[in-house]
Amino acid sequence: MSNTGNRKGTLKRLAAELELSVTTVSRALGGYTDVADATRQRVLDAATRNAYVPNAAGRMLVTGRSGFIGLLLPLRDRARLDPFLGEYIAGLSEALAERGRDLFMATVASRQSELDVLRHVVESGRADGIVLNRIGECDERVDYLVSRGFPFVTHGRTLEAQDRYSWVDTDGATAFADTFRWLYQLGHRRFGLLSITENMTFRRHREEGFRRAVAEQDDPQVSVVATHVPRFDVAARQQAVHTMLADTARPTAILALTDELALCALELASGLGIQVPDQLSVVGFDNIPESAFSTPGLTTFDQCTREAARQLATLLLDSLDSLDSPDGQSGTTHTLITPALVKRGSHAPAPGAPHTVHGTVPANRATTTTRGSYS
Amino acid sequence: MSNTGNRKGTLKRLAAELELSVTTVSRALGGYTDVADATRQRVLDAATRNAYVPNAAGRMLVTGRSGFIGLLLPLRDRARLDPFLGEYIAGLSEALAERGRDLFMATVASRQSELDVLRHVVESGRADGIVLNRIGECDERVDYLVSRGFPFVTHGRTLEAQDRYSWVDTDGATAFADTFRWLYQLGHRRFGLLSITENMTFRRHREEGFRRAVAEQDDPQVSVVATHVPRFDVAARQQAVHTMLADTARPTAILALTDELALCALELASGLGIQVPDQLSVVGFDNIPESAFSTPGLTTFDQCTREAARQLATLLLDSLDSLDSPDGQSGTTHTLITPALVKRGSHAPAPGAPHTVHGTVPANRATTTTRGSYS
DNA sequence: GGATGTATCCGAAACGTTTCGGGTCACAGT
DNA sequence: ACTGTGACCCGAAACGTTTCGGATACATCC
Structure with a gap:
């Protein structure tokens, strides 16, 4: 008995078990100072005992962050795959994982438009930031994200107005x-x-x-x-x-x-x-x-695809962090890699x-x- | 003017603009029959005009589904990358996109345990299903998912008790x-x-x-x-x-x-x-x-990595669908590909x-x- | 004229979390 | 005895969606 059988570990359940309020349990786990050491310990114990993991949707709803970075992935029908996709994804998710975020693929099926998919991802709040690649000389995706003020970085750059956003490119x-x-x-x-x-x-x-x-x-x-x-x-x-x-x-x-x-x-x-x-x-x-x-x-x-990917991820995460920090000054960073x-x-x-x-x-x-x- | 400047399009905003209740707007968009044709049309118009996209967290919270399939991606430190990762991901997300889901990488950093990451993904509700690969003769990840009753498929199989779950493997x-x-x-x-x-x-x-x-x-x-x-x-x-x-x-x-x-x-x-x-x-x-x-x-x-990946995705989606359908009968399917x-x-x-x-x-x-x- | 049906709409609850603004209590200072 | 002062805790609101169970109005039927 003990913990097993307890389907779905929620804060409410935890609170009930400990005879504490949901607030206190949340604050204990959140590391707030206004909870007694003894109480915090009890909460921590109960949390690990019940293998408690906060529900992503609940947290997402209130914090407004999903913990995901989206990679726009157009699947030009059946064509030969970008030979770097693997390295690319590995580099990105590696760097992201180090800072607690995960990558998801915003797949663009053959009949969809990239811009539509991008819009959906952004407006639905499923991503905190976006990585774009295969950048054209003029790129409507870039334009959209810039005008929308949504955090993103690109691998490659548009021909003009490159200082509107951060990018990594090969020289x-x-x-x-x-x-x-x-x-x-x-x-x-x-x-x-x-x-x-x-x-x-x-x-x-x-x-x-x-x-x-x-x-x-x-x-x-x-x-x-x-x-x-x-x-x-x-x-x-x-x-x-x-x-x-x-x-x-x-x-x-x-x-x-x-x-x-x-x-x-x-x-x-x-x-x-x-x-x-x-x-x-x-x-x-x-x-x-x-x-x-x-x-x-x-x-x-x-x-150096992998390295470029790592830099992209770091760039994006940095800019997200600077958005959170009180002084919301955010510039753009441009990295040219000489191959x-x-x-x-x-x-x-x-x-x-x-x-x-x-x-x-x-x-x-x-x-x-x-x-x-x-x- | 008109729509621009309307940061965050929520149902509430839409409802206010249309002088309808949130319920009605939701049901109109959801295709329910108990809303007048004229009203539905008004709602639909307003939705496209405002480029309304439902908030993922809100929906997720109440439906319990995230729309994501997770791929467990261990990054054995700096080693040569799995040469198939690219094809693999392309195949998966292609098949998933056709049925309205997206893929995300549950990255396992070098110091984490795969099982821990898996547990977090499952318990946090970030994935509706999981794709596992690099299966060992005995695999604790498989054991966990089976005992937890969580939907998943594997590429490769354990040595024994293979009928506990669905898999695709090469013969x-x-x-x-x-x-x-x-x-x-x-x-x-x-x-x-x-x-x-x-x-x-x-x-x-x-x-x-x-x-x-x-x-x-x-x-x-x-x-x-x-x-x-x-x-x-x-x-x-x-x-x-x-x-x-x-x-x-x-x-x-x-x-x-x-x-x-x-x-x-x-x-x-x-x-x-x-x-x-x-x-x-x-x-x-x-x-x-x-x-x-x-x-x-x-x-x-x-x-035939890409094809295998497509089959994996389809398998998983089918089993998710059969979970939803009233007759929750779900068997397991095993596919052997002769290379x-x-x-x-x-x-x-x-x-x-x-x-x-x-x-x-x-x-x-x-x-x-x-x-x-x-x- | 009352009962029944139908078409259309809505209030409120629920999902799980975070956080704001208190509240209670004990104890020290005056 | 009264006022502060911390230390600790909690109620309630909010995030955006879906959905259950009505509610209203109007027409139809006997």
Whole structure:
């Protein structure tokens, strides 16, 4: 007997058992000072004996906080899964768990709109904060959350008005600029840029970083052929990459916006009898697991997804805390992660180029800018 | 003006605006019949105009359901992430979203006990049901949920008393038995079994399937060397695999319980100058992304993680629905998925063996057993 | 004209928690 | 004896929803 059989442990039950008021039991458990030590001990004992856990709904209703952080998860129908989802979620929930919150997935089914789901989550009070990713150049989700004044952070950023909110992003511009310079130093002059059609901001940054470096070099010998392929259409992707490779004046160095594109180039090159890296260098971006196992191994940039996720979580939690604290001053924080280049076997000096000094490699560093808004 | 500025849309506000009672508004939105069509229309209009979304806590408190399904997610400290987490979560939340529920991660930080976290989730009422994975031969989490009578499903199963709950599992026993027979027909006689130390039930099933097939063959020429390596210790793993490969009478065929082990074998074999598949066949299990890119490509079994996850979700939702329905009869359902063999380049007839007929390959099929409990 | 039915609406309770504003009591100070 | 002063405790309201059991008004039926 004793505790078992006591379905549903509520404060009321506990209070009845102890012949105390609900108030006192609540305050004893809450650590308030106006309850006698002896009483508190009795309450604590009874609570552990009955394995009491406060009801989430009751607490939520009165405190207005759910203890949840929502991650908006669009399921583009049946397409290949974001290769980072696992790492991402692990990083987020790890950091959240350390500070007593949990993550939930606000799943967006194929026929729903992301904005609708987001609105529901926010208005229903199921989340204390939101993590957004796959940010477009203009993003209505961001606009909504900003205008609604709801706490959130993003992985990636919009093209403009980035100081309205806190974000963590990868510095693709610098990475691509550095890569161009490095490959240029290796003697490459004919470049291919494998990009995507999707209107994500990271595309813009990476392309612009590359083009800026090209412009800076100001070498008339440098030629660039760029192609944009839909991210989730395998046939179209292969077609586009094939076109680039089959050209007689094909590039000697290809920069791909994602590893998927780079791996596709590797595969097609091998099919066309093009030697990588002797005749063609390929550099990717993301460092997905497969890229360590391709032949040759893919030289690429590591995204540090898990670390980025941890930073996102911390950022969001900090801003929630500062909302609670009496001085509700909350600025926005922006973190740019410079991804680390992972050198594997898919790059080499340009064919026929003299063996020059190896170029300098972008180092791994992170920049954080915090700016308060005192409006 | 109009709607904006109306912070927090509650039923009370809506009722005031419409000069109706809270009850009527609630019933109008709830689709009850005892409200006039004209009134319902007015209510519906006002609700959309104000973008009304019911407060989750309020509803939760009175209905006792949270709309959430919990996934217990242990974060073994910093170890390599479960390669399937992403697919897994995608499959689950996809199927859940179709039926109006969402997934949340009950994260188990490194210092917490899984059981404690589970208890908190259950007793706090934050989840309507639970998904458990990484099931051990005896699993205290399963025991707790069963005795508590809380709805849950598992991916994998305990060794005994499996009919106490619903599960989805991969038929590793059949897969390993079939694989042995197949490799035997290919002429292999010296086998290596790369297993794990962890006490997961799938280990037992796969090993026993293999050993049963060996026993059935009853060929004195067949020899088996087995080794158990810790799953998350890279050095120990390499050491163990190296020992197996460095032996002069080393196996000609290695069956690995996971792709990670198989890939390790592939890598070390190449380092030792052992030709795969001519001198050594390696078969893995899981079909992780990397295994398509190894050299040679790894022959392995596909887990169909996403599909398994979908089945898990459906199973759980069905059982929740049947709890709600008047006839609360709820049985348990058990689904065994026979994984599909993915033939790539890491297998071949035994060295020196005559080129025999290729053995039959296990086909992909699924068996579902439903058994009601009418006690 | 009274009884019965029907269509429409509402008051109030309940879910479990937190918290504000007291209340009681004993004891010390004057 | 009266007033303060802590120490300790509690009643009641509030959060937003659902739902049970009426209540009202009006038409219909015998």
